[in-house]
Each structure stands twice: as C-alpha cells, then as structure tokens.
Amino acid sequence: MASKLIEKYFRYEHLPQIWCQGCGNGIILRDVVKAIDDLGLDVDKTVIVSGIGCSSRAAGYLNFLTLHTTHGRAVAFATGIKMARPELNVIVLAGDGDLSAIGGNHLIHAARRNINITVIAFNNNIYGMTGGQYSPTTPTGDYGTTAPYGNIDRPFDIALLAKGAGATYVAKGDCFHVVQTTKLIRDGIKHNGFSIIEVADVCPTYYGRKNKKGNAVDMMTYQKENMISAEAALAMSEEERKGKIIVGKICENDYPELTEEYQKIIDRVMVK
Amino acid sequence: MSKKVLMQGNAACVAGAIKAGMRFFAGYPITPSTEIAEMASLKLPTVGGHFIQMEDELASMAAIIGASCVGVKSMTATSGPGFSLKQENIGYACMAEIPCVIVNVQRSGPSTGLPTSPSQGDVMQSRWGTHGDHPMIVLSPSSVTETYYLTIRAFNLAEKYKTPVILLMDEIIGHLREGIEINDEDVQIIERNKLDLNENKKGYEVSGDELVPSKHLQGNMKYNITGLSHGFDGFPTNNNKVAGELHERLMKKIDENKDDIVTYQEYKTDDADTIVVCFGGSARIVATAVDMAREEGYKVGMFRAITIWPSPEEALRKLSERVKRIIVVEHNYGQYLLEVQRIVNNPNCKIDFLGKVDGTVIIPDEVLKVIKEVK
CATH class of the missing domain: 3.40.50.920 (Rossmann fold)
Known part of the structure; x- marks a missing residue:
C-alpha cells in the first residue's frame, strides 16, 4: 500500500528524505497522503504549503504544486492562495516552533477568520533543524540545548490554542495510531472551514535524547501505552492528563467560511 | 476617450494596479499608505478580485506571494515601519522569482519616526532591505498621473522579469490631489504567458543564456517553490555550482536588462x-x-x-x-x-x-x- 502512495504522490527522485532515523515526520506525511488519496483530491487543484524546519521539508517530497516558504509564514502564504483562488484545496504542513512561536499570529488569525485551509501540526516538542532548542510546546521541566537547567516556560496546547482562536475543526493524533490519525486528517480536509490536526511527533535525535525518552521504538511505545481518547481527556483533570497522548476530535462546528462570505460581496457589487 | 479627474496619488496607484490586472491585495493599515488598502478593498470585489486585511505586514507580503504563485496578480502597500517588516518575504519573492508589487509610501523615520511627515529615507532599504545579494527594481513617481502609469509599469516589469517590484512613493505624492488625465489607449499590459504545459515539473529551467525562466509559473505546476537555493525543479540543493549559477542569473536578469528597465x-x-x-x-x-x-x-x-x-x-x-x-x-x-x-x-x-x-x-x-x- 505504502509503495503505491509513494508512486502516486511523491517525488520519487528526491527520496529518501533528509530526516533522522526514527523520526516521526515520515509517518505523519504518509497519513496526510493517505487522507488525500482516500478523499480522491484532485492533485492539480491541491497546493501544499510549508514553512521552515524539519517537518516543513515534507512539502518538497510531494508531487503537487508545493510552496516551501519562510519561517512561520506558511499559514499566511496559504491564506493568500486560498483567498485569491478559493477553488483550490490548501494544506499546510508545519512544525510546533514554526506554527506556534514565530508563526503564532498567523495561526490564530487564520483560525479566527475560518478560512478553509487545513493545517497539519507536526508537534515534536523541540526545534529539530537547529539542534534541539526548547519550543513553545516543550513541557515545563524538560530539557533542550537552550534549556540546560530545565525549561521554565509553560507550554502551549496547539489544538486548544487554535480552538480558542475560533478554529472550527480541531483534532489531535499521534504517530502510533495511524488509522485514527489518518481519519482525523481526512475529516479535517473535508471540513468547510479552518481545520487543524495536531499530531504528536517523535524526535528521538533531540527531544528524546535530551530527555532520556529512549530510542524511536521506546517513544512510539510510549504513545501506544499512554494514548487516551479526546472524550476521555475531557473528563480528566489537567494533572491526570499530564504525559497522556490525546487522539481524537477536539471540536467540529459550523461557521460561515471566509472565501464564501467574500464571494457574496463579489456577487453583490461586481460590475457585470 | 480620456477624462480629467481630481485624484489622490494613493488612489491613482490603485486605479493603475487594477488596470494592470491586480486581482488580489493584502495589506495592513499604516499611514500614509492606508488609502491604497481602503481603495483596494472598495474596488477589487467590483472586478471580481479579492482583498484581505492581514494580521500584520509580514503576513500581507506572504499572502501576495501566495496569490501570485497561483496566477493572480498581486500587490501590497505600506510605509516605513511596515516596509521593514516586509523585507523577509521580499527576499523570498526575489529568490523564488515571484512577480508582485510592493508600494512603500515613505514617511519620516527611523522607527515610528515622524508620522506621517514626508521623507525619502527608504532609498537604500528599497535596494538592500532584505538580506543577501538580490536583484531589485524600484520605481519612484513624481505626480499623480505618473503614479497611475508607473504602477502599471511596476506590474509589467514584475511579470516580465518574474521578480518583486517596489513602487517607492513618498507622502508628498501619496497624499497629493491633482487633476489627472488618464488615456489608456497606449497602455500595454503584460500577462503571464499561458504555455501549453501538461506537467510542468521544471519551472526554473533555463537554457543557454536565458535569464528569466520561461516555464516558471506556467501551466500545470508540479514543482517546488522555495527560498532555499534550488535546481530547475525547485528542489533545495546544497550543490555550490547550482547555487552559484542561480544567484548569478538572478542578479544578471536585472543588470543585463537595464536598457529595458531604466x-x-x-x-x-x-x-x-x-x-x-x-x-x-x-x-x-x-x-x-x-x-x-x-x-x-x-x-x-x-x-x-x-x-x-x-x-x-x-x-x-x-x-x-x-x-x-x-x-x-x-x-x-x-x-x-x-x-x-x-x-x-x-x-x-x-x-x-x-x-x-x-x-x-x-x-x-x-x-x-x-x-x-x-x-
């Protein structure tokens, strides 16, 4: 199955990817492509946009029109694409630092506007490309190359941040539960409005090594053994949720979509 | 038939842009350029185009590049402090060869400076504002009428050379109201060539001494666009020969066409x-x-x-x-x-x-x- 997806959607000549052994990015990218395939999206009408960082290199491996943009700005580029050509499917691939630190402003405003783009947040809790600095999603107390005494920052929950900003489809997935995560991505792409799927990534090279999480298999096993459903998470206290991997839909609701609302203005004022 | 009308410099810029085929504008409020965003928001839907007020200047620049990548002529407008913020993605547009127009109605700086007194303090920033060696075309109008025609020229040059073009206005012209006479009879508009390409996989391919990649942004685009040094298919590369040739071509495409541009x-x-x-x-x-x-x-x-x-x-x-x-x-x-x-x-x-x-x-x-x- 995987090889067929590679044949159909990947720039075969540029494989293998630059990612480290055991990196979760390849698994998440496979889920994205499987979701696209399941939905039968027209590859000629689908644009993949990414920012800067390990996971943002994902776009370049896909055989679509792909935009590998500037650090943090993928959602802003995507907004321009969708606004100018609303008929296109626009999918953003971005890491936790890219999306919630330098690009945080773009994320919350795209969510607020409810523009119909889908964001896949590859959350590995660390800046990987630059060598393991703590990110806005590094848990308090964890280590990074710029947190040698332990991180004193309070982390963001990207999914809840997006929900708070008005995202109309929010879900969380992980690297181990590929069937569930693929379905969540599929539903996100199908959703008419701003959708985001935050996927718990694994970075054995930096986050794992810095925090003694073991190798890639250990980190994947951790996801397997600590997964709870989004429904179960709702009933738990913050303390009980600590260290758990949540998989499932956080919210899904209807709200007028931005480009459709703009079309109504065009229909009203366009000089024919 | 031409008609004489009273118009502000900033309004003439929008009129010229729409004439040139602008169908997307992204901006952020800043004096003394705000009338450009206001006018764009009013006029664009009447011609089937789209306007969006973004969350910041960086996002506005990013959005117009995104729109241009999918074939829509795009513009943003700002003033000094906002121009500083746009530099990041102006560099991206240079490197990725994306046509777009950036208007900077200059005001007194540095920093927030003297809002919004006239200044021409962004001359060097307009040339070297973004990091790294890069080509740049900057036009500066001296009247409301010229603002109209130079905006059209900015779009044409952007399309022809596949590069961002800066319209460097100043408060004197942006806020000036004078009678202008528009005669569009001789106006030429450069559209993107629609080459017959089924699968355009090597948009950045150039042959011989070609300086502007003719297949770029044409047809059914199936290649990568990046701010990294890249090969003909847009895929990032650390190959020094490829990088050197790309950088040299980017500079030459403007330098060797000065006769046409200047x-x-x-x-x-x-x-x-x-x-x-x-x-x-x-x-x-x-x-x-x-x-x-x-x-x-x-x-x-x-x-x-x-x-x-x-x-x-x-x-x-x-x-x-x-x-x-x-x-x-x-x-x-x-x-x-x-x-x-x-x-x-x-x-x-x-x-x-x-x-x-x-x-x-x-x-x-x-x-x-x-x-x-x-x-």
Missing part, C-alpha cells in the same frame, strides 16, 4: 552647467527651482531618476562629463547622494547636497539658494 527624465539640461539630481516628490520642488534660477540667468537643469534602482547610471555619467556641478536634492540625509558619488567619475564636476530630515518639505527657494551658492 527610465529617467531630463529637464532643461541641454545647455546646463549645473544639474540637480532628484526623484519622487522632490522633483516638483526642483523643477520649480530650476525655472526660478533660469529666470535669473543660471544655466541649470534637472535630472530625475524614475527607475531609481537600477539607477540611470549611464545617462547620469554621460551628463556629469560635461557639467561643472551636480546638486543632489532628496528628503533624507544623503542616500541617493551615495549612488551619484559612485556614478560620477569627473574630477571637474563638483557634487553638492541638499537634504532634509526634520519632516518638513524642502521649498524651491532653498534649492535656488544652493544653486546660486557658486563656490
């Missing part, structure tokens, strides 16, 4: 022994001062750069070979002065300077005084 105006220069060099709003003041000086018998003329980058180097050097004195007049501390000093190679031609950075406008009498100060 424009300037000479006023009463035929018999002049003194030339006042200027651009943008300053030129109106200089032209008046030249007339006043001529009445008093001074042989003085004006040289106005319309394309300030690339600079009208050859024409100015030629002129400097036969005049005794050049006076550079600009509303800054001497930025274009540096370029004029670089260009002029005649030891018998003295270069003087008149600038202002207090937020007020230089008046013709001040220029006249410098003209008459024959040292």
